[in-house]
Amino acid sequence: MVVRRLVMACGVAFAVGGMGLLGNPALAAGVSLTQAQQGWVHRIESSLAATKTFQARFEQVTEHDGTSTGTVLLERPGKMRFSYDPPSPLLLVANEGKVVFQDRSIGQITTIPLDHTPLGLLLRPDPRFSGDVSILGYEQQNSEIQLRVTRTENPGEGEMTLFFSTRPLSLKGWTVLDAQGHRTIVHFSSVQTGISVPSSSFVLPKDED
Template identity: 60%
Template sequence: MIRRLSLAFFLFFIMGLNPALAKAVLSSAQQVWVSKIEQNLTQIQSFQARFRQTSPKGESSSGTVILVRPGRVRFNYDAPSPLLLVANQGKVVFQDRSIDQITTLPLKRTPLGLLLRPDPHLTGDVTITSFREIKGQIQLRVVRTAAPQEGELTLYFSKTPLALLGWSVLDAQGASTHIQLSDIQTGINVDPQIFTLPKAE
């Protein structure tokens, strides 16, 4: 089952296929929240957290994510999962070690790239298509302005304190892959070697 679903997990997780939605019309209060979120993301140059990933079909996996801006992230999936995802050097590389399969995509063509950019702003070349406040959370759905067909990314934040809780990617059929973060540690020191891109063995 893992072998059949691993590539699908990867594509849903980092790409998505949903077409563009209309640009959200934000109130003054919502614009203030967007500015605060941009400042919060900019201040966090690195973090480590536990993650739980839920696939479009409801399968769940977990592991540890390490992110260093700009452009680097590593998802270590807990055993017995054979999966590994690393972004570096402008690429996202997904490895399924059970079948020695490597899949590579340009980072800039994935919603994940929006989180890894040096200045994670949410205007200009990024368009907010939805802003929602639900039970003390803010949900922001965004697309690349010039290429919305490359995927939609929804970011989840707590309001008090303001913090990133996770994200999800929506595909064209309305199926969503969700990443939930916990035990977040910011400002960590990381050995750059952990972001070495995996290669076929």
């Protein structure tokens, strides 16, 4: 499906239209963390909340579409833009409580609620890895932390692994694994925070007349 391919190419979807891909009503069983690990999770939450603006280059790898690159912009709360380098026809913009995907090659616009994507977690005013989000795994090696998370009420929708550098503490990328076993990897480089971002960057794409 074209819509499914577009969503996964952007590497941000757990669900489409608000329903789990497997319709799994089971609750996620979270991992038990040590006190030190809990401390790092709290520091990560605080770091994400304190990051009001963010700009970086990204490299994205998918099984079917290979490697693509571009620029990502973030403004918390609720705004994000993935601009893909040519010749990719894709554009993703999160704003006004929704995520809009544009595929210029076929003139298609796809809209899903922001809260039904992992971006909903990252763009919240006060990000938390608890409650409606469960931590499935925690790994720390040298200066990198990996947090594997899912939606607590519908783990069958898929899962996301977030990568953080600890020196300094910052988001370095993520991997999304959907319910069909398809994996999308996104890595950030040349990260800048606390920058001024034009509001025009987050105008939502619209169907061309």
